[in-house]
Amino acid sequence: MLVRIKNAYKGFGHQDLFEDLNFEIKQNEKIALIGANGVGKTTLFRVILGEESLDKGEVIIQKNATMGFLSQIHVDETHKTLESYISEVYQDVFKLQAELERVEKQLKTDHSEQILSKYDRLQTEFLRRGGYNLDTEVNTLLTKFGFEVSDLKKDIHEFSGGQMTRLAFVRLLLSKPDILFLDEPTNHLDISTIEWLEGYLKSYEGTLIMISHDRLFLERICNVLIEIDHKEATRFSGTYSQYIEYKEKMIKQHNVRYQIQQKEIKRLETLIEKFRYKKNMASFAKSKEKYLDRMDKLEEKKSSNHEFKAAFSPRLQGGREVLITDNLTVGYDAPLVSLTHTFEKGRRYAILGDNGTGKSTLLKTISNRLKPLKGEMLLGHQIEMGYFDQQLLDFNQSDTVLEALWDEFPNLDHTEVRSVLGRFLFSGEDVFKSVSVLSGGERVRLSLAKLMLSRDNLLILDEPTNHLDIPGKEALEKALKDYTGTMIFVSHDRYFIEKIATDILIIKDHQIIHTQKTLEHVLEQEKVEDDIEKKSRKELYQEFRKNQNRVQKVEGLLIDLQEQLELHRELRYEPEYYHEPIKMDKLNDEIDRIHVEIGQLERELESLYIYLENAEEKGD
Numbered sequence: 001m002l003v004r005i006k007n008a009y010k011g012f013g014h015q016d017l018f019e020d021l022n023f024e025i026k027q028n029e030k031i032a033l034i035g036a037n038g039v040g041k042t043t044l045f046r047v048i049l050g051e052e053s054l055d056k057g058e059v060i061i062q063k064n065a066t067m068g069f070l071s072q073i074h075v076d077e078t079h080k081t082l083e084s085y086i087s088e089v090y091q092d093v094f095k096l097q098a099e100l101e102r103v104e105k106q107l108k109t110d111h112s113e114q115i116l117s118k119y120d121r122l123q124t125e126f127l128r129r130g131g132y133n134l135d136t137e138v139n140t141l142l143t144k145f146g147f148e149v150s151d152l153k154k155d156i157h158e159f160s161g162g163q164m165t166r167l168a169f170v171r172l173l174l175s176k177p178d179i180l181f182l183d184e185p186t187n188h189l190d191i192s193t194i195e196w197l198e199g200y201l202k203s204y205e206g207t208l209i210m211i212s213h214d215r216l217f218l219e220r221i222c223n224v225l226i227e228i229d230h231k232e233a234t235r236f237s238g239t240y241s242q243y244i245e246y247k248e249k250m251i252k253q254h255n256v257r258y259q260i261q262q263k264e265i266k267r268l269e270t271l272i273e274k275f276r277y278k279k280n281m282a283s284f285a286k287s288k289e290k291y292l293d294r295m296d297k298l299e300e301k302k303s304s305n306h307e308f309k310a311a312f313s314p315r316l317q318g319g320r321e322v323l324i325t326d327n328l329t330v331g332y333d334a335p336l337v338s339l340t341h342t343f344e345k346g347r348r349y350a351i352l353g354d355n356g357t358g359k360s361t362l363l364k365t366i367s368n369r370l371k372p373l374k375g376e377m378l379l380g381h382q383i384e385m386g387y388f389d390q391q392l393l394d395f396n397q398s399d400t401v402l403e404a405l406w407d408e409f410p411n412l413d414h415t416e417v418r419s420v421l422g423r424f425l426f427s428g429e430d431v432f433k434s435v436s437v438l439s440g441g442e443r444v445r446l447s448l449a450k451l452m453l454s455r456d457n458l459l460i461l462d463e464p465t466n467h468l469d470i471p472g473k474e475a476l477e478k479a480l481k482d483y484t485g486t487m488i489f490v491s492h493d494r495y496f497i498e499k500i501a502t503d504i505l506i507i508k509d510h511q512i513i514h515t516q517k518t519l520e521h522v523l524e525q526e527k528v529e530d531d532i533e534k535k536s537r538k539e540l541y542q543e544f545r546k547n548q549n550r551v552q553k554v555e556g557l558l559i560d561l562q563e564q565l566e567l568h569r570e571l572r573y574e575p576e577y578y579h580e581p582i583k584m585d586k587l588n589d590e591i592d593r594i595h596v597e598i599g600q601l602e603r604e605l606e607s608l609y610i611y612l613e614n615a616e617e618k619g620d
Contacts, residue, residue, distance in 0.1 A: 001026055002065050002179055002207055003048055005233075008057035010043060017043055018231045021057070025179065030201070031209040032218045032240060035228035037441050037469045041211045044228070045069065045181050068177035070169055070185075082159075082167065083152040086138060089175040093134065096126045123557075124597050128205075129176065132550060132604070136543065141170045144196045146355065149539070162188065173200070182210040186217055187466075190354045191492055195523060213470050215240060216495045251301045258298045268292050307471045308445055309423040310479035314457035319381035320345045322458055322486045323366065328375035330358055330365040335373055337362060339512050341505070345380075348480075348487040350497045352522065353507030359490045360390065360462050362507075366488065367460045379458075386456035390463035390490075392443040394450075397436040401426050401446060404435050409453050424449045440467030448476070461489035465496050494519060544615050547608050554605045558598060565594045 001024050008021040017040030025031060033041050046052040048059055049069050061067075087094075100122045106115055130137055139149050145166045159167060165188070172180070186194045198220050201208060212218055218225075218240040225236045225243045236243045272288050275281035323343040329335045336358030343349060351359045364370040366377065367387040379385070395404055406417045421431050424445040438446065444467045451459065465473050477499045480487065491497055497504075497519045504522055506513045515522060568591050571577050577584050 002062045004060040005044075005048075006058050006060065008044075008047070008059070009055050010040060010047065010052075011055055016231060018228060018233070019056075021228070021231070021233050023226050023233045023235055025207060025209060027207055028205070029207050029209075029224045030204075030222045031207070031224045031226060032222040033209060033211050033226050033228070034218070034240075034470070036471060037439070039228045039231075041228060042183055045183060045209075045211070049181065065179060066175075066177040067179045067181065068172050068175055069181040070165075070172055070183065079155055079157060081152065082154055082156055085156050085167070086152070086171055086174060089171055090134060093126070093129045093131050096122060096129065097131055100126055120593075120597075124593065124600075127597065127600055127604075132553075136547075138174065141173060144193060144200075145170055146193070176204075177206060179207045179209065180204065182208070182212070184212055185210060186212060186214045186492065188355075189492065191352060191494060191523065192354060194492065194494070213465075213468065213473065214493060214495070215470060215473075216493075254298070254301050258300050261295075261298050265292065265295070265297075307475040308425050308448075310448055310452050310475065312452055312459070312479055312483040312485070313455060314384075314483075314485040315455035316382045316384060316457055318345060318383045318457040318485075321380045322383055323380060323488075324378045325366075326376045328365065328377050329373045330361050330370070331373055332361070335510060337507050337510050337512060338375065339505075340375075341512065341514060343486060343488065345486055346484060347502050348500050349489070349503045349505055350501035350519070351488065351490045351505045351507065351512075352497075352519075357507040358510075359507060363387075363460050363462045363488065363490060383458050384454075384456045385458045385460060386451050386454045388447055388451055388459070388461040388464050390466055392440070392447060394447065395435045395443070397434070399435050400432050401435065401438070401442075402431040404446060405449055405453070408450055412453075420449055420453060441469065441472060444468055445472070452479075457485040459483070459485060459487045459489070461487060461491075463490055463492070465491055465493045494523075544612070547611055547615075551605065551608050551612065554601050554608065558601050558605070561594055561598050561601070565591065565598070568594065 003025040005021055005023050009019040010017045021044075033044065035041055043052060047054055048061070049067055100119070103115065103119045103122060107119060126132070138152075142149060142151065147163075147167070147170075156164070156167070169185070185197065189197065194214070194217065198217060201221050208221070210218075210222070222240065223237065225238070225240060227234045227236070227243070227247075236246060238246070268288050268291070272285045272292070275285040278285075321342055322345050325339045325341055327338055327340055329338040331337070337353075339362065351362065353359050361370065365372050367385060369387070396407075399407065401421060402417060405421060406412065406414075409417070412420075418431065421427070426442075426445070426449075433442075435443070435446070444464070448464070464476060468476065473493065473496060477496060480500055487500070489500070501519065502516065504515050504517065504519060506515065506522065568587060571587055572584070577587055
C-alpha cells in the first residue's frame with residue numbers, strides 16, 4: 001500500500017466535494033480516477049500531494065515514496081540549457097554511477113562478501129533508475145514530444161510556454177517517481193504522440209494514477225478504476241469498458257431494489273393511513289410510521305446524470321457538392337498546407353496531422369475567418385455553414401448565458417430559450433451566470449446550443465470535445481451520429497473520430513491525403529517514424545554501436561547473475577542454512593533480489609535486440 005485515504009471530507013463554501021471517502025493506491029497499479037467534472041478529482045490529487053488539506057479524514061503515505069505531478073515543475077528565472085534543466089532529475093543517478101565506479105575499482109583488490117554485496121545493491125539500483133540508457137531515453141522522450149536532440153544545447157528561455165509544458169512533462173517522466181500523477185496528460189498532444197505515450201506509460205514500472213477524458217487512453221493503460229460519484233469512491237479492477245458494463249449492471253440491480261422499496265413504502269403508507277385513526281390500531285400505525293422514518297431510503301439512479309440533449313438537423317438539404325477547393329493554400333507568414341478536394345453531402349471528414357501542420361488554420365480558412373494565401377474555394381448550392389471555435393471566443397463576456405443565446409436568436413420566446421438551455425444542462429439560476437465566469441465545459445455546451453439552433457447543413461468543428469467530460473462526449477457523439485448534414489472537424493480524441501468520421505484527411509508534407517479507411521487502420525500505416533529515421537547517419541551509427549556494446553555487457557551480467565543464482569540455490573542444502581531460519585530467510589531474500597535483477601536485465605536485453613534488429617533491417 002503506497003497511499004491510503006481514510007474518511008476524507010472536503011468542501012468549498014456550501015458545496016461538498018466528497019465525504020467519508022475511502023480508497024487505496026497500491027504498488028504498480030495503473031489507476032484511472034474518473035467522475036464528472038466538478039466532483040473533486042484534481043482536488044484529491046492536490047490533497048495527496050500535500051498542496052491542499054482535508055477538512056476531515058487523513059491521508060497515509062508510505063515512507064520515502066516519491067511522487068510526481070506535472071504542475072509541480074516550474075521554470076525559474078535562471079538561465080540554463082535544456083540539457084542542464086533535464087539533468088537535474090538525474091543527480092541521484094550520477095551519484096550512484098560515481099559510487100559504482102569507485103566500488104568497481106575496489107573489487108580489483110578486495111573480493112570480500114561485503115564489497116560484492118554493496119556492488120550488487122548499487123548495480124541493481126543503477127539499473128532500476130535506467131542508468132545504462134540515460135542518453136537514449138532522454139533523446140527518445142524529446143523527439144516523441146516534438147523536439148530535436150540539438151535542442152538540448154538551447155537555453156530553456158528560448159522555448160514557448162506550450163513547449164515548456166511539454167518539456168516539463170518530459171522531465172517528469174524521466175524522474176520516474178514511485179507514484180506518477182497525471183491530470184489530462186493527452187491535452188494539446190497530437191494523436192501520434194498520444195499513441196506513443198500509451199506504450200510508454202503501460203510499461204512504466206511505478207504506480208500511475210491519472211485523470212483523463214480520453215476513453216481509449218484509459219482503456220489501453222489502466223487496470224484499476226476509481227470513480228467518484230455522489231461524494232463516494234467506487235474501486236474496480238479491470239478495464240474502462242469492463243467498468244462501464246459493471247456499472248450499468250449495478251445501476252439496474254440498484255433500481256430493482258429501489259422499485260421493491262417503493263412498493264414497500266406505499267404499502268406501509270397505506271397501512272398507516274388506514275389504521276391511524278382507529279383506537280385499537282393507532283399504536284400499530286405509529287410503530288409502522290417510526291419504522292418508515294428510520295428506513296434508509298434509496299434514490300433511483302440514472303445511467304447518464306450529466307448528459308446534455310442535443311439534436312442537430314439542417315434547415316436546408318443543400319446540393320450534393322458541399323464545398324470545392326482548388327489548390328487552397330492556407331497559412332500565416334508561410335504556407336502550411338494546400339488542399340484540392342470536393343466535400344460531398346452527408347460525409348463526415350476528420351482532419352488528422354501532427355501539431356503545427358495547419359489543421360485549425362485550414363478550418364479557419366474554410367469558415368472565412370482567415371484569408372487563403374492562394375487558391376480557390378466554392379460553397380455548393382444552398383450550403384449554410386456553422387463553425388465551432390476551440391478557443392470559445394465567440395461570446396460577449398459581459399452577457400449572461402440567457403442573453404448570449406437569446407441575442408443570437410431573438411425570434412424565440414423566453415420559454416423556448418430556457419428550454420434549449422435546459423437541454424444543455426443550464427437550469428435555474430445557471431442561466432443568469434455571466435459568460436466570463438463559465439468553465440470550459442459550460443462554454444462548450446453554450447456554443448453547441450447556438451450551433452444546434454443555427455440548423456446549418458455544413459458544420460466546421462475545431463476540437464469540439466475539448467473540456468467535455470466523458471458523459472458530455474458521449475452525448476455529443478450521439479447527436480452528431482444522427483446529423484444528416486456534412487461535417488469537417490479536427491479532434492485528437494481517437495474514440496470520437498472512430499465513432500463519427502466517414503472520411504479522413506491526413507496532412508502530410510504540406511499536402512492532404514484522403515482515405516475512407518478507419519482511424520485504426522490509418523494509425524497502423526502512419527505510425528510516427530522510428531527515432532532511427534530522424535537521426536543523422538553518424539548519430540545512428542554511434543547509437544547502434546553503443547547498443548551493441550550494451551548487449552554484450554548485459555549478456556555478461558546475466559551469465560554472472562545466473563551463476564550467482566545457482567550458487568545461492570545450492571546453499572539452501574547446506575546445514576548452516578537449513579538449520580538456521582534467519583540465515584535461510586536472508587538467503588531467500590537474496591535469491592529473490594537476483595531474480596528481480598535478472599528479470600530487469602532480460603527485459604532490457606529484449607528491447608535492445610528489437611532495436612538492433614530494426615536498425616539492421618533499415619540498413620544501419
